[in-house]
Amino acid sequence: xxxxxxxxxxxxxxxxxxxxxxxxxxxxxxxxxxxxxxxxxxxxxxxxxxxxxxxxxxxxxxxxxxxxxxxxxxxxxxxxxxxxxxxxxxxxxxxxxxxxxxxxxxxxxxxxxxxxxxxxxxxxxxxxxxxxxxxxxxxxxxxxxxxxxxxxxxxxxxxxxxxxxxxxxxxxxxxxxxxxxxxxxxxxxxxxxxxxxxxxxxxxxxxxxxxxxxxxxxxxxxxxxxxxxxxxxxxxxxxxxxxxxxxxxxxxxxxxxxxxxxxxxxxxxx
Amino acid sequence: xxxxxxxxxxxxxxxxxxxxxxxxxxxxxxxxxxxxxxxxxxxxxxxxxxxxxxxxxxxxxxxxxxxxxxxxxxxxxxxxxxxxxxxxxxxxxxxxxxxxxxxxxxxxxxxxxxxxxxxxxxxxxxxxxxxxxxxxxxxxxxxxxxxxxxxxxxxxxxxxxxxxxxxxxxxxxxxxxxxxxxxxxxxxxxxxxxxxxxxxxxxxxxxxxxxxxxxxxxxxxxxxxxxxxxxxxxxxxxxxxxxxxxxxxxxxxxxxxxxxxxxxxxxxxxxxxxxxxxxxxxxxxxxxxxxxxxxxxxxxxxxxxxxxxxx
Numbered sequence: 073x074x075x076x077x078x079x080x081x082x083x084x085x086x087x088x089x090x091x092x093x094x095x096x097x098x099x100x101x102x103x104x105x106x107x108x109x110x111x112x113x114x115x116x117x118x119x120x121x122x123x124x125x126x127x128x129x130x131x132x133x134x135x136x137x138x139x140x141x142x143x144x145x146x147x148x149x150x151x152x153x154x155x156x157x158x159x160x161x162x163x164x165x166x167x168x169x170x171x172x173x174x175x176x177x178x179x180x181x182x183x184x185x186x187x188x189x190x191x192x193x194x195x196x197x198x199x200x201x202x203x204x205x206x207x208x209x210x211x212x213x214x215x216x217x218x219x220x221x222x223x224x225x226x227x228x229x230x231x232x233x234x235x236x237x238x239x240x241x242x243x244x245x246x247x248x249x250x251x252x253x254x255x256x257x258x259x260x261x262x263x264x265x266x267x268x269x270x271x272x273x274x275x276x277x278x279x280x281x282x283x284x285x286x287x288x289x290x291x292x293x294x295x296x297x298x299x300x301x302x303x304x305x306x307x308x309x310x311x312x313x314x315x316x317x318x319x320x321x322x323x324x325x326x327x328x329x330x331x332x333x334x335x336x337x338x339x340x341x342x
Numbered sequence: 343x344x345x346x347x348x349x350x351x352x353x354x355x356x357x358x359x360x361x362x363x364x365x366x367x368x369x370x371x372x373x374x375x376x377x378x379x380x381x382x383x384x385x386x387x388x389x390x391x392x393x394x395x396x397x398x399x400x401x402x403x404x405x406x407x408x409x410x411x412x413x414x415x416x417x418x419x420x421x422x423x424x425x426x427x428x429x430x431x432x433x434x435x436x437x438x439x440x441x442x443x444x445x446x447x448x449x450x451x452x453x454x455x456x457x458x459x460x461x462x463x464x465x466x467x468x469x470x471x472x473x474x475x476x477x478x479x480x481x482x483x484x485x486x487x488x489x490x491x492x493x494x495x496x497x498x499x500x501x502x503x504x505x506x507x508x509x510x511x512x513x514x515x516x517x518x519x520x521x522x523x524x525x526x527x528x529x530x531x532x533x534x535x536x537x538x539x540x541x542x543x544x545x546x547x548x549x550x551x552x553x554x555x556x557x558x559x560x561x562x563x564x565x566x567x568x569x570x571x572x573x574x575x576x577x578x579x580x581x582x583x584x585x586x587x588x589x590x591x592x593x594x595x596x597x598x599x600x601x602x603x604x605x606x607x608x609x610x611x612x613x614x615x616x617x618x619x620x621x622x623x624x625x626x627x628x629x630x631x632x633x634x635x636x637x638x639x640x641x642x643x644x645x646x647x648x649x650x651x652x653x
Contacts, residue, residue, distance in 0.1 A: 078452065085449040093437035096478075168431055174398045175433075176450055177421035338400045338414070340356065 082178070086186040094191070101192050109195035115267070116141060116203055130269040135211035136299055141267045142204025144291035147230025148263040149196040155235050157188040158242035165245050170337070181239065181330050211299070219298055229319035230290035236322030237262060237285065239330055246333030262287040289318040343374035344407070345502050345534035346395065351404035353390050364390040366558035367404070374501070377528045377535040379549035379566065383640050387558040388538040392506050395536070396426050409501050422451060425495035429507030432487070433494040434479045440490050441475035444497060451498040458497065465493045469523060485516025492523065502534045509544055521547050542636065546570050556643050569642065578635040579607040579619055584628035592622050
């Protein structure tokens with residue numbers, strides 16, 4: 073057990089250094105903090121506006137949608153905070169900084185992830201938690217210890233699913249550094265779609281969300297399970313129990329993509 | 343003890359559909375404690391070799407052992423046993439005070455606190471970094487930063503040190519300081535050093551042995567003294583005359599090239615001083631401007647090709 077502890081310690085030191093570095097630019101930190109908060113809030117306001125016109129959305133009431141939204145967004149915000157900086161990974165390749173990471177006695181993915189912890193995105197986590205709080209207060213859920221534990225596990229799974237997608241997306245930079253927008257469509261786009269009941273979408277988009285991107289496992293299936301709803305997508309309301317497995321698989325897929333990318337980088341040069 | 347062993351090393355790149363060979367079957371070994379210059383013109387394959395020796399790049403074919411390890415397969419293990427300084431890339435944390443970078447590296451390499459303290463104290467003293475420890479790296483001058491980079495590369499006590507253009511862009515004082523430090527490091531602690539540079543003076547001062555590479559192949563592997571004997575002693579006096587004229591006739595020197603009113607006069611300081619030559623030149627022609635050049639690596643490579651020097 074010594075190794076994981078030592079690795080966590082190294083992570084903590086590196087992350088603390090990145091926070092100290094960022095702290096040197098206070099104004100940009102403050103602006104970023106406000107911008108993410110406002111950005112996230114306006115998304116949720118969009119849903120409120122929808123409900124102003126429709127009392128239910130795909131058979132889901134406002135508190136239920138808020139619950140779904142909150143669960144998806146807490147996971148997304150946590151992921152964004154932990155690995156959101158992978159968006160800029162292409163720059164490490166372009167500038168040759170990635171070479172420096174390969175000279176150190178740690179895995180490259182670990183080092184890239186440890187190079188930042190976006191504390192400024194805490195605004196988004198807070199906003200997501202507030203929405204979730206509203207939902208918990210208004211939705212009629214009978215909470216059991218098992219459901220509470222499952223909800224916490226859902227956050228971990230959701231974060232891991234998004235992280236896997238994010239890592240896979242960043243890995244594309246090993247081949248080309250000019251497709252950030254495409255990658256964003258999966259990460260940010262995935263989060264946007266995961267915040268709605270997926271039975272709203274056309275059948276192909278649903279399948280894509282459920283089984284390719286697996287965004288549906290971030291919040292939709294877990295919420296179906298917690299709220300005790302029927303699943304009109306696949307008719308399998310218990311699918312949510314698989315979320316942790318889907319999370320492990322997505323993370324493994326992301327890691328594999330990264331490893332293939334590093335192998336390519338080391339065998340072709342930048 | 344062999345510190346670096348390279349046999350039949352090859353590295354090709356795919357550049358827009360065509361295969362370019364950056365390193366073409368290189369062989370050499372470096373004994374532990376040696377200090378070897380690895381030089382060649384731009385694009386000769388120096389950096390590619392260093393990247394393969396440090397485990398960043400995987401060779402196309404051939405065998406490498408550094409400190410007994412195969413770099414491509416055992417990159418993280420090797421990382422603890424080698425130090426690397428890139429003249430154009432930083433190992434430091436740009437926005438943090440220099441001292442904090444060193445603390446972080448202690449955690450990254452997991453150096454015991456006591457070892458770190460003593461090594462740090464020594465390096466800070468020798469490289470005179472004391473007053474700079476609280477300053478953010480981005481505010482350091484190039485020379486100050488390079489001393490920081492050297493410290494960063496040495497804190498985990500590597501057996502082999504790779505230096506890729508460590509004096510590039512440094513002023514004369516900083517350059518001399520870096521050289522003196524490297525010499526001491528090699529002598530006192532027996533660290534093996536492989537140094538790539540553009541600057542012949544770095545090599546003459548530091549490395550008893552040099553490898554010259556060009557177009558991916560070893561052109562020369564031998565004593566630096568032999569090269570210096572042929573070229574190190576010679577200087578070239580470049581004179582701009584008022585008008586074009588046939589090569590000047592001078593004692594103890596000869597015109598090796600002319601281009602309009604400009605003439606290149608090669609001489610050995612032992613045979614004639616620059617002052618004597620200038621006097622002789624101005625007796626024969628009106629002098630407009632002048633410069634004195636030392637032979638650079640491009641010139642040495644050129645002379646090896648033209649057969650003036652046999653490898």
